[in-house]
Amino acid sequence: MDLKTKVLTKSLWVFHAACSPCNNCDIEILDVLTPRHDAERFGIILVGSVRAADVLLVTGVPNRKTAVRIKKLYEQAPKPCFVIAVGGCACGRVMFRDSYNSPCALDELLPVDAYIPGCPPKPEALLAGVVKVIQKLRGE
Amino acid sequence: MSILAQVKSKLDDKVIDWQEHSPRRIYITVRPKDIKEVARLMFKNLGFRFVIASGTDTPAGIEILYHFSYDKGGILFSVRVLIEDKKNPQIDSIATLFPAAEWIEREMWELLGINFVGHPNLTHLLLIDDWPQGEFPLRHKER
Amino acid sequence: MSHKVVIPIGPYHPLQDEPEFFRLYVEGERVVDIDIVIGYLHRGIEKLSESKHYDQVAFLVERICGICSNSHPFAYVLAVEDLVKMEVPERASYIRTIIAELERLHSHLLWLGLAGHFIGYNTVWMWAWKYREPVLDLFELITGNRQHYGMMKVGGVRKDIEEEDIPQVRKMVDDLVPVVDMFKGAVMDDPVIKARLKRVGVLTEQQAIDWCVVGPTARASGVNIDVRRDDPYGAYDKVDWNVIVEKDGDIFAKTVVRILEMHESISIIRQCLDKMPKGPIDANLKDVSIGEGIGRVEAPRGECFHYVKSDGTNRPVRHKIRAPSYMNVASNKVAAVGGTISDAAITLAAVDPCYCCTERVAVLDKKTSNKMMNGWDLIKLSQDKTQRIRESYGAKP
Numbered sequence: 001m002d003l004k005t006k007v008l009t010k011s012l013w014v015f016h017a018a019c020s021p022c023n024n025c026d027i028e029i030l031d032v033l034t035p036r037h038d039a040e041r042f043g044i045i046l047v048g049s050v051r052a053a054d055v056l057l058v059t060g061v062p063n064r065k066t067a068v069r070i071k072k073l074y075e076q077a078p079k080p081c082f083v084i085a086v087g088g089c090a091c092g093r094v095m096f097r098d099s100y101n102s103p104c105a106l107d108e109l110l111p112v113d114a115y116i117p118g119c120p121p122k123p124e125a126l127l128a129g130v131v132k133v134i135q136k137l138r139g140e
Numbered sequence: 141m142s143i144l145a146q147v148k149s150k151l152d153d154k155v156i157d158w159q160e161h162s163p164r165r166i167y168i169t170v171r172p173k174d175i176k177e178v179a180r181l182m183f184k185n186l187g188f189r190f191v192i193a194s195g196t197d198t199p200a201g202i203e204i205l206y207h208f209s210y211d212k213g214g215i216l217f218s219v220r221v222l223i224e225d226k227k228n229p230q231i232d233s234i235a236t237l238f239p240a241a242e243w244i245e246r247e248m249w250e251l252l253g254i255n256f257v258g259h260p261n262l263t264h265l266l267l268i269d270d271w272p273q274g275e276f277p278l279r280h281k282e283r
Numbered sequence: 284m285s286h287k288v289v290i291p292i293g294p295y296h297p298l299q300d301e302p303e304f305f306r307l308y309v310e311g312e313r314v315v316d317i318d319i320v321i322g323y324l325h326r327g328i329e330k331l332s333e334s335k336h337y338d339q340v341a342f343l344v345e346r347i348c349g350i351c352s353n354s355h356p357f358a359y360v361l362a363v364e365d366l367v368k369m370e371v372p373e374r375a376s377y378i379r380t381i382i383a384e385l386e387r388l389h390s391h392l393l394w395l396g397l398a399g400h401f402i403g404y405n406t407v408w409m410w411a412w413k414y415r416e417p418v419l420d421l422f423e424l425i426t427g428n429r430q431h432y433g434m435m436k437v438g439g440v441r442k443d444i445e446e447e448d449i450p451q452v453r454k455m456v457d458d459l460v461p462v463v464d465m466f467k468g469a470v471m472d473d474p475v476i477k478a479r480l481k482r483v484g485v486l487t488e489q490q491a492i493d494w495c496v497v498g499p500t501a502r503a504s505g506v507n508i509d510v511r512r513d514d515p516y517g518a519y520d521k522v523d524w525n526v527i528v529e530k531d532g533d534i535f536a537k538t539v540v541r542i543l544e545m546h547e548s549i550s551i552i553r554q555c556l557d558k559m560p561k562g563p564i565d566a567n568l569k570d571v572s573i574g575e576g577i578g579r580v581e582a583p584r585g586e587c588f589h590y591v592k593s594d595g596t597n598r599p600v601r602h603k604i605r606a607p608s609y610m611n612v613a614s615n616k617v618a619a620v621g622g623t624i625s626d627a628a629i630t631l632a633a634v635d636p637c638y639c640c641t642e643r644v645a646v647l648d649k650k651t652s653n654k655m656m657n658g659w660d661l662i663k664l665s666q667d668k669t670q671r672i673r674e675s676y677g678a679k680p
Binding site: 020021022023024025026027028030031034035036061063064089095096099100101102119120122 | 346348349410412413416429
Binding site: 162163213 | 321325327329330365368419424492493495508510513514515574575576577586588589592600601603605609610613616
């Protein structure tokens with residue numbers, strides 16, 4: 001693992017990007033910042049611009065409008081950028097597979113590094129998922 | 141006069157059919173050409189709230205239900221029109237009567253292919269702008 | 284000389300969660316027009332409904348929106364029950380009402396937190412969300428999941444509230460009373476919040492009627508409508524409660540309506556727990572006959588409407604869904620216009636847009652724009668304005 005990546009895992013700057021979610025996963029992501037779970041003690045900070053992001057947390061099914069946008073967003077993120085698919089919809093589209101407005105799954109658009117399934121995944125599951133990414137980066 | 145009687149009297153001979161499914165669900169059928177006047181009577185004259193309009197592809201034609209709510213009595217009046225021409229379905233727009241109808245008609249246009257005559261801005265609302273022409277997702281495929 | 288500048292809000296602002304596209308046209312500091320472009324959340328659910336059978340549809344429609352994930356299945360099962368003209372067992376009605384009011388509590392607390400953040404009261408955000416957690420814990424206890432509870436079923440409810448869990452429900456609800464009182468005092472008596480939110484983002488009564496808005500957005504503008512009272516369902520006509528209406532139509536009024544509604548929700552839940560009879564929770568409906576039905580409920584954001592048409596098979600032939608935010612978000616065209624940019628963020632958020640319900644609204648970058656701000660900057664503007672007001676009341680800069 002290169003030095004840059006090693007340094008990254010001390011404090012992960014996370015950017016939340018939503019495709020077409022129902023909002024539950026997004027609320028649980030924000031929940032992780034609130035006092036009970038308090039992700040900031042792990043050095044996980046939510047940033048307002050994709051250009052500062054180390055990690056892209058993606059929620060929701062890509063629909064025809066958002067598929068284009070999410071791809072552009074990923075291209076704007078400085079590399080290395082790790083993509084975590086949060087929730088059943090981002091992992092595999094679940095019940096929206098057959099929809100006329102859902103052309104493909106997220107991992108056909110972007111390289112996904114981690115999948116956190118659930119509908120929505122509990123905040124504990126989110127933290128566990130991010131910790132797994134950190135461990136993977138550190139080579140543990 | 142009860143509210144049902146009031147509605148009947150205002151709509152008068154425009155009513156082709158009147159069904160009371162239950163005390164709070166009334167379905168009224170009118171001709172497509174009368175819809176603008178009926179909507180005006182329901183909204184402006186009787187003071188009902190416009191809830192939504194739902195379009196359905198049926199074998200007999202494209203059916204639109206305009207749902208109006210009489211809040212004081214908790215009664216929903218659903219005004220039904222049947223557009224028999226499925227190749228070029230069209231009907232007068234009611235968006236000029238109240239702004240709330242604008243999005244609703246745009247959605248029915250793009251998902252069912254109904255042309256709302258007189259609509260100020262009949263453009264894509266939900267689907268991408270280069271959605272293939274003639275493809276209406278809510279139309280049933282011919283078997 | 285004034286020039287028209289376009290300020291986009293969105294698409295990927297973390298606190299707004301969904302890509303919401305508004306195009307604000309401003310002259311100087313004043314918003315003169317707004318374009319709302321939606322379509323970013325459209326997943327074709329109405330069409331998907333036609334390929335699922337009636338039991339599956341209840342789970343599908345839950346995922347229209349996460350925050351009011353109970354309201355959509357509730358309205359849907361009411362629509363099917365209206366179609367077949369059936370009554371559900373009494374205990375099921377009471378359980379449905381309790382779940383619906385718990386959802387209202389968590390939704391209003393969520394909004395309070397976000398609104399607090401938007402105007403720079405981060406403590407309000409953290410506290411509102413902290414006190415939201417016990418409600419979610421209760422959902423997990425009763426239904427098995429924090430969100431997306433899957434409780435609604437055509438003919439009744441999927442799971443009963445166990446007798447041994449009821450003391451915990453009562454305790455959680457009792458613990459919320461001083462919390463709601465605290466927010467009431469913190470918000471309604473704070474001169475800075477009053478100065479920040481009064482006369483901001485006003486929707487007049489006539490505008491509320493013309494744009495057919497619903498829910499707290501309508502009730503804050505003096506339009507006295509509430510589906511729970513007007514077209515009763517569940518157990519709402521068996522318990523005593525008040526509809527909260529305010530006159531001013533500004534954001535302060537919308538906040539007051541939501542806070543006071545939380546008190547009513549607590550009262551309804553307590554009465555339901557007292558009155559709920561023992562008995563079956565499911566009528567075991569086997570067939571859906573040919574016909575059509577309409578169901579509507581008062582979701583936290585307003586009237587949620589479902590229309591179902593059946594041709595006698597086990598799948599709906601048409602399912603029309605109208606979420607409350609569909610009407611409320613559109614009304615921003617008049618509510619946000621005339622205000623300043625620093626008020627734009629809170630005005631747009633004041634209708635409690637359940638974007639997923641309606642559709643996300645997306646911002647398109649206009650090529651002619653000179654100043655470009657993202658949603659983050661707009662929130663900052665809003666927070667700065669609050670800080671200026673605080674300082675004018677004597678707070679240290």
